[in-house]
Amino acid sequence: DAGVIQSPRHEVTEMGQEVTLRCKPISGHNSLFWYRQTMMRGLELLIYFNNNVPIDDSGMPEDRFSAKMPNASFSTLKIQPSEPRDSAVYFCASSDRTDTQYFGPGTRLTVL
Amino acid sequence: KQEVTQIPAALSVPEGENLVLNCSFTDSAIYNLQWFRQDPGKGLTSLLLIQSSQREQTSGRLNASLDKSSGRSTLYIAASQPGDSATYLCAVSKYPYSSASKIIFGSGTRLSIRP
Numbered sequence: 283d284a285g286v287i288q289s290p291r292h293e294v295t296e297m298g299q300e301v302t303l304r305c306k307p308i309s310g311h312n313s314l315f316w317y318r319q320t321m322m323r324g325l326e327l328l329i330y331f332n333n334n335v336p337i338d339d340s341g342m343p344e345d346r347f348s349a350k351m352p353n354a355s356f357s358t359l360k361i362q363p364s365e366p367r368d369s370a371v372y373f374c375a376s377s378d379r380t381d382t383q384y385f386g387p388g389t390r391l392t393v394l
Numbered sequence: 395k396q397e398v399t400q401i402p403a404a405l406s407v408p409e410g411e412n413l414v415l416n417c418s419f420t421d422s423a424i425y426n427l428q429w430f431r432q433d434p435g436k437g438l439t440s441l442l443l444i445q446s447s448q449r450e451q452t453s454g455r456l457n458a459s460l461d462k463s464s465g466r467s468t469l470y471i472a473a474s475q476p477g478d479s480a481t482y483l484c485a486v487s488k489y490p491y492s493s494a495s496k497i498i499f500g501s502g503t504r505l506s507i508r509p
Contacts, residue, residue: 286437315497325438325483325499338496373437381426381490383497385437 286386300362307376317373396421400500415469417484
């Protein structure tokens with residue numbers, strides 16, 4: 283298996299632009315997580331899905347952030363409009379029924 | 395509110411030493427605890443997952459223990475090698491991921507093994 287796939291790996295954009303991050307979980311995994319990592323705040327859970335349904339989005343910082351999982355093999359995290367303080371590394375992870383999480387390589391987002 | 399603390403924030407030891415990394419959590423009502431490794435610029439790799447009913451898990455040179463009542467977990471690394479240099483994070487979850495749960499991460503311990 284190729285593991286969790288995230289795209290793009292790096293994204294540089296200007297403040298106010300829309301940003302879409304993409305994730306393909308490991309085939310057969312039923313849970314998917316979006317995280318944000320910064321030096322100041324460490325690793326934070328933004329939202330997670332179980333069987334394509336959002337279970338907990340309490341970590342989503344504000345309405346500018348939205349996430350979707352239209353099917354078991356694809357999820358997106360969208361920021362609209364983006365702000366410089368959104369600059370971070372965004373990770374996607376998936377897990378199976380054993381609860382072991384498998385992380386993707388991350389997307390490094392820079393908002394100028 | 396669950397808080398997870400890892401002390402020290404950084405640790406440097408010579409190659410070959412056995413070492414212990416610490417993780418503490420404030421709410422003992424957890425479902426599981428997981429140890430991860432993160433290399434610079436990379437994602438996290440799961441090392442060991444301990445269910446709340448377990449006391450320890452072992453994988454190769456790694457041994458993780460869990461004491462729920464005291465809110466502590468340790469990650470023991472035997473015969474450390476330069477390749478073990480990385481940041482190690484622990485994370486706790488109150489429920490299975492398939493239920494309403496929120497996983498909380500510690501800030502990590504940055505480990506450096508000197509050749």
